[in-house]
Amino acid sequence: MSGPDIKICGVTTREALDATIRAQASHVGFNFFPPSPRFLKFADAPALAAQAAGRILRVGVFVDADDSFIADAVAAASLDAIQLHGKEDPARAAALRTRFGKPVWKVISVAGPGDVAKAAAYTGVADFILFDAKTPKGAALPGGLGLAFDWDLLKAYKGPLPWGLAGGLAPANVADAVRGTGTAMVDVSSGVESAPGVKDETRIRTFCFNARNL
Template sequence: MSGALPLTRRSMNDTRPASAIKICGVTTRDALDAAIHARATHVGFNFFPPSPRFLHLGQAPALAAQAEGHLVRVGVFVDAADDAIADAVAAARLDAIQLHGKEDPARAAQLRARFGKPVWKVMSVAGPDDIARADLYAGTADFILFDAKTPKGAALPGGLGLAFDWNLLRAYRGPLPWGLAGGLSPANVAEAVRGTGASLVDVSSGVESAPGVKDAELIRAFCLNARGA
């Protein structure tokens, strides 16, 4: 599958289902198979070692091959060095690079130029100023993913099942296509899509039976509800 992202800007008045669904933090063949069969469009491979969803480089080639032709492969990084990103890009045959740390627009542009891959920037949201900061990445990133800001001192930058006030996106008309993450589950994804007009929804802990353990039935339900919003 090519790295092209089937994502466009959408307005709050757009009531169509999300056009893309990303199952993030996949580490096993069974979980990846569930995502493929549920007709997700993207898979996230997490290369942040402290995460319970961390994917070792040795496991990446087999999962990359399994996803080939079915899912866009997105690598998740947190303030990672170039060499670490290069190793993951090669091992997982990544189609896109997702930055979930403190990477500024210059860093996003640098990685975009070096690797020739679309760059996603996660914006951690607690208030309206966090939404507005996404505009700074115009011309340096390709896609914005709005996620909930984690509590100060948290060991992980995401994947904690936290949500932010989706009403903060009501007036957003940014220059880049964007998606929604944070606290999504089969129970609320349809509401989230209807309430925000997000072109992509991203889920990790919301389809798990335990931290890092994906549940095939929850993946199926999430994708079904996202498409039916």
């Protein structure tokens, strides 16, 4: 299918996952950060993992989690990739990549040009970079707040790692985001919800359609 890869993040129900698969998203994000309204309990993960198997790639989202917690999530959700959304440094990314044998994605929080440049440090130790908006100081969550950053900051990015775009994306602006940045992936969470943590089937379908029909 043409257009960027699409990740619908923070899916917690069979209905939301079914809508995500029907909309032909390429990846689903399972959030394993307990304070988030999108937190997926380990007990609920196996059923969703089985539903996704062979139909969509499963990405686990973690925030400064320890090895045992990540191991439990990898097992429960049969994860295809590990996304690091905290302050994990390159050494931590490399260690997790080696231990679990899974692709590691690193989220880079962006407010200015210097933040984009931080992606270079993950060359050779991560497999994918996801540029997201930097959250306000003191925010309870590292993402999922519907905040965007200046996408023009990515125009000059020529890093060696493939990368995607997150932060403030929604059905109404995703086409402009893809056109303006040339991103290989768009990642959305709150932008396809009717309330925090509640995915909306129509918004998921419209988001995926608009991302691919520029």
